[in-house]
Amino acid sequence: MAEKVIVFDLDGVITNEECYWVAAGLVLHELLYSPRYWNIDGRKEYHAPQHAEEAKALAESVFPVALIQGLKARAVNSNWDTCYAGFSLYLIDLLSLLPASAREALQPLRPWEEDWNTAFRAALAQVTLPEIGPQRLCSLSDPIFSGYTGFALLDRFNTVAEQRAGLKDVKIFSRYSDSWKFVQNIFQEWYLGDTLYQQSYRRKPLQPGKPGCIHDEKPQLPLDQITTALKALRAQGYTLAVCTGRDWQEATTPLKKYDLYQYFDKLHIVTDTQVVEAEQSYREQGYTLSLSKPHPFPFLKAFRPEHRPDAPLPPRGSFIVVGDTPSDVRGAEAANAISIAVYSGVRTEEARALLEQSQPDFLLKDITRVPELVAQFDDLGTIQRLQFTEKAKAELLLQRWFYLHMQLATASVSLTPKATSLNSFNGIYRSNTGEFFFKTHIEDQGILAEYYNAKLLTKAGYHIVRPVRTLHEKDRQMVIYPVVRWPVMFDLMREVETGDTHRATEEILVEAEKRECERLLSIYRDSLQFVSPAEHASAPVHQLFWHRLTGERLKTFYTGKRIPLPRHPESGIPFEELLTYRWRINGVVQPYTLGKLIKRAEVALLPSREAATVVGHGDAHFGNVFLEQQRDYLYFDPAFAGRHSPLLDIIKPLFHNVFATWMYFPFEVEPTCTLQARLDQEEREVVVEYDFTLAPVRLALLQTKLKHLIYPLLDWLRSIDSLPDDWEMIIQSALLCCPLLTINLFDPKRMPPLIGWVGLTYAVYMGNNGVFSWKD
Structure with a gap:
């Protein structure tokens, strides 16, 4: 894994x-009032303030915080530059008050020279000056500064x-000009004070008697809060870095003073x-x-640290920058870093607005x-969630993830959020070696590590896209494939379901399903093998059923939650109470409550049992299947591939390909949903009326699955004495898990309450009846 680095700005x-702002204001105050410089009020001596309160008052009288923040909001980031901007505004204002002949005599401008300051001071003494102060200065909002x-x-x-x-042909105003260095030197006198200034520069300050603003410096937040944050980041494996406009001594002195230096590399x-x-x-x-x-x-x-200015940029998102100004945001963006802006250094509404407009x-x-x-x-789950609401941000984080965890330098990443992306995401990335397709599966609160065992499937006879690279660590699952241009079956089914037959027809899709059912049955027969309870327990497919049911997913989704009623979301019933209610669906009382179905499934789906196993994909819903040449299934994303019971292998594609339109398109289905549900609290009964009608292409697909795969599979297993006695309960229990535990049915961001009840009704109905009631 690559080094994780967070770069912090210091100030703000x-x-x-x-204290820097005070130093900047004192520079301007000294220039304006000292007999050594411009002496606009004719005083005989200039005395440096000795107390912090007096220093702050003098500084703000000439350089208020609002003006400083306005400059910083315009990416004048260094306090030397900020002070120099204030100097420039005052110098121009004073020059404008002089008669033309005096201005002419002062050109070319040389404010860093003593004799020029003497001449300027004399010229100012010849005119009646108005009250000089920040209210007179050219406003930064003036059109002359626009852009x-x-x-x-x-x-x-x-x-x-x-x-x-x-003035004419003015060329003195720029960074590192003689006037800039002149202002910088006075700034250092005020900031460091006489003693530190002499130690640093090996000369005495021009104007002695300055105690040094540095001694009044404070941390931006309470020190314990800063320390806690830095410790937490170090514990997460981050190298902490600093990027500041201060010089080395001024940057490290306060860090050492606050005992924070130890956290930075x-x-x-x-x-x-x-x-x-x-x-x-x-x-x-020879370069400027x-x-x-x-x-x-x-x-x-x-x-x-080894970076040189002519070196290429790292991949986007390789590191993180934390700052408080548009300058930090712009610099982070230019460096291909992730920018985190904090409001802690923002003092005015204008500065806040400009920071937000910089779009960190x-x-x-x-x-x-x-x-x-x-x-x-x-966390790949963060990217999975963000892909639907903040796609650009999700792509940025994914570029970072590729760099950190797979050492992939991607030029760009394009996510393709789809309705099938309930617990996954996929897309295309581009690098200097070409274009590649990627896919990952997110298993919240996973117990087993997922596996991408394409080799096993290929050997067994599956037609599958072979990955060019995989990463399968716990919570970090990623597969890289060559780009495949064939359409995905999920999209084709949805098109036909909604009347669009320009790429496929119901006949084409059903014939492809029939062909694949027959091939799948052949693979099952050829790969049959009996395994021990321990071997069966390790099969990845159990992650989709038993581990979701008995692990954290069921608890996280529903335990302790109030289930809103359809069309009356303001009312509801505690999930624990709902577990005990009987269900009457379309007038028929169901044998088991939801609570009993869950208990029954915990037994039926128990992984540690002897089983007749086959090599299976495990998660072959149509989001993981291309249709090649309008006839053959081409599988990818074998996240749960392995050796497991064929009864479990058929469930995900059975439910999701046939019955789950409401799950993938909840907000489209809701307006036409016919479900009616109410609670009969006296009878402790859920009463549901719902038309379970399937779209013709879905019904045709179900009939094909039953005729060419499920019934022949059951007959074959029975004929070789390998069909478990509780086979029907296994199928029903696995079907229960699909609508109940694929996503949280009552997450309001993903599912309207009415559609959540559709899913709950499917769970109860299938947990009690399976799919065989649809066979005709």
Whole structure:
């Protein structure tokens, strides 16, 4: 299995970046009011605030949170870049207040130079300045910024300066420009404070007396919540990585301070330090390339420490990125990662809206929800459920699953959700080696591992698609096939059932069924073998019947649940009480209650019994059968293939191919459903009136199965003294399981209550009568 990696942004996710925002605001405050810089109020000295409350108030007076969040929402992700954007807005605003001659004298702009600042300060002193503050600044919603984000937005200030301040040929505004480095240096003075700044840069700050905002930094959430989340992810086998715009010291210092550093892999921590080194290396080769967020490089470097900017992208979904800004989402998407955005760093409605508009793959409140979410990513059941409601998301998770569990680098994955996909999913994936069909079966609360034993079926004489690759670990079943272009029998039956005969007719389908029944009977005769109770108990087919009945599936679906009444879903009856009611179906009282049918089935379907077994597919419903050349069945997905009783082998195709239209198309069937049901509580009786009429093609198929497979099979087994005495109870009990336990009949997302009662009625009726009442 490939390494599982989650890459975390720090600020707004794990660390609280308010101290960075304060530092940014203090930079702007110092530039505006210090006699060393622009000194707009003419003060003689500038004193750095010494207390956190005073520092925060000064910072927010010039750089409010709403403006910072607006910049971050536009993918200005680094706090250095955010501060530089604020600097640019203020500089342009002040320049616009000067007369044209003063502006001309100040060109070209050189705000990083002391003599230029002296000249600028003198020019400002010659005019009467209005109240300077954030309310005067050019709004980010101004059309001049429309469509500009990230580094492009920083570059856009050149145009803003020309249009709003009447300047000419402005070229100073960009990332890593001299003005950017000038602002970055002042920022570091405020953030680190005098002592740490001198330790880091081996020089004294230009403006001394700064205590350092870093010492006021706090975690984004209560520390115990962060620790619990990180521990849970480590327990799930994840390598925890970091991708941050901070430099190495500023990223690792708070992690060590909070005792969180231990949860992250040092090789997978990527900061601005590594990004700058990579950019410098490229500049030495003659390339000008910005590799900071939202460029995918730092995310990919955190995922794979050996990554280089010119390396190919990994398969989609190979790793996960957790961030709180559109920049994180864009970078994750560019890196082919799964993006999880958290709201914890969002402070304004505008920022929230822009984060949502960036369309992350998943949105969560904060990182405490991440372990529960990602625990579902490796569960094929999650993909099976999502394929019907969020297909693109399901395909993304499947690409990730292929990469992690089968080391398959897929270029794309296309799921084909179908009505037959009740406990499975399938589709096509493409890679550099071609196009392939995949199929998996999801057995919730499975007891036995499923098996894809195509070799056994081929040897026995089945016409079956041979897989090119299989994975059959418990809860991780996947089969890869060459692409087959023949139509699936399920689709052909549905077409004929609804009057569409352009690809097949009832005669073609029934003749194909007759041919296959005869071949199947021949395979049964040739592969007959008696096995011991222990050998029979290990047969995978029991997963479809006895283990569902006695394991967690029956309990999960119904135990402790209230069963809603048809057409009156607001009322209902506890399942445990319903088990005790008699059933009167179309005026006929059924011999056994549902509770007694279940008890009877537990005995009849017991796996550990001697049996005459055959080689069987086990789950050969029409969703697993192609029709080749309009005549021959071509099987695939032998998830339950093995050696087992022929009485069990015939049940799934018998029920699902003939009787289960309501199960596959519940919302289409509901408007025309004739079932009427009521509870006679005095008599403790369920009274049902229902027309069990089958579509002509289904009825013809049933008659063909009975005539050419089931009756001859029973006669043959009887003739060789291999038909169990309780054969009829075995068939009835297996048929009971098909409608009752294939899916939850009363899951409102999948089944209207009325159709749930159709399934319940079939279960009770077939558990009592089997299928022989349909023989004529």
